[in-house]
Amino acid sequence: MGAAVLRKDFESLLGGQFDWQSRRAPELAPTGVSGVDIATGGLPRGALTEIFGPPSSGRTSLLHSILASATARGEVCAVVDAEDAFDPPSAAAAGVRLEHLLWVRCGHSAEQALRSADLLIQGGGFGVIALDFSETPATGVRRISLTSWFRMRRAVEHTPAVLVSVARQSNAKTCASLMLECSRANGEWSGARGTSRLLRGIGVEVARRKPGRAVAARFEAKGRG
């Protein structure tokens, strides 16, 4: 008996056509930045999201916003910090509830970061797991094989966790379900040159590179003052 016949019989038993191919749309978690949420719909749970861009492009500000949003919902989050660059006062100022945030400080080792993230995914119960490779040199992150990213993607599948990777460039390629590229549009400085000035913030442009066609959003990250 062919597969088509079996399918027809089964469908007749169910009383209609059954959609065998399409997957259930993933649940989305808001980023806390309304412009980005409108452009992307949010971050898919049980999938890998990549945030990348050059230094000072607002990647970490976006990550802090994601963590602030998740911890405000009462979710427990984790930051796996490959270069030991996470600044708790800065995160707290962004609204991250530190009592809901686990911080893993890896000693400048991408391999340690991957193994730690893998253990956290396996352990379960986290709302957001962020892998921070922002300061890791591009050559160091490129050494992570695609197999490792694929394994990570498989591990997070069917879990409610949002896995976020932050780096200078896209590394996970096909393994990422959502890719957000950050770039700095401008720096806001107040006051005249030569007098007391203040870094008021930066304008960040976020472009969705995957899935679908590119969609851009913009937000302001406020600095001192």
Added chain:
Amino acid sequence: MFACMHGTGNLTAIAAEFSPLVEQTSADTVTLDVSGLDRLFGLPQEIASAIARRMREVGVEARLALASNPDAAICAARGFAGVSVIPYGDEAKFLAPLPVSILAPSAELAETLERWGIRRLHELGALPPLGIAERLGPEGLRLRELARGEAERKLAAIDEPLLFEDAVELDYPVELLEPLAFILARLINGLCTRLATRALATTELRLRLKLEAGGVHERTLRLPVPSTDAKAFLKLWQLDLEAHPPVRPVIDVWMQANPVKPQAAQSGLYVPAAPEPVKLELTLARIRAIVGEQRVGWPELLDTHRPEGWRMAAAPTGGGVAVARPASTRLALRMYRPPRLARVMLSAGQPGFVSAEGIRGKVLELAGPWRSSGDWWTAQAWSRDEWDVALSDGALYRLFCEERGWFVEGSYD
């Protein structure tokens, strides 16, 4: 319902696994109150078989008897081999063939009974109580009650402090962690079973390893929540001993559990899922083995303006300084740890060119100096001037200048 064990071995420990009311009747006899165990095991026969099974497991050789009162159980355990269960109301009939000597009468009373030809319990039980009272006094009456299996009394329970500890002296020194794990598993399983039977759990396990040629290796395992998960404890000990192995072979293992009430929590339907505490502790122990101690935890802000004013807590305490959530997205700072020593060329008293490890560029925009200082009333006084700069390499940095020179503290991102 009462049970009595008569034999050799650590009878008290087995009895304590089944009941909190245990009486050390004599050196070789232990009596326990098993009332209520029917809800756990069922019929008295099933309670008896559970106790007998446990005795076999730990290698204790003893007779066992169950009866409606402690003394009938004691008589049956001393008088009959194997396992005896006396049905309620049949005590006198059951004990009838036993010799009077089993009641351990005084020498004078034993001689009198011998002279009367009273040798079995049914013969003693059949004597009229008034006559016994007149001729043998209160002791005689007491013996008659015992012979008929009618004596009622309360157990003189052992008032032992709740101490959950166990030790194993090894036949030969153990050098590797793998064989040691088997011994640890045995101790952990025993302690967890004992804790569970008392409806208790533990938050702290202490391990003391006596080493060959003297010396002791002591470790303590602390859990954020009470648990009796033997598998998790074993894995945590394995990870701990891998990180802190004993320096010499082990000849003796001692373990103690700190008993606490188990935590019962009902999670809400709409409360987001959180990592299961014991599983999280295991995950953190595994991560600590990868990244090192003190490098995993929950950051807490300290009440200070000093740079790096935070500490790492092993478990979330909620004791840090609280910060209100801002209305808009904040510009994040990424730290260089340690700060990068910089060469700064000044132009009109302000940074004009910055060069540090991995950073080099002309200053395009700058803000500062922002002078900050603190703790001047202590020996750890600090003071520095901070600058926010945009360099020609395209990034924004925070510089600071202090007594030791110029440093790049981090970058804005």
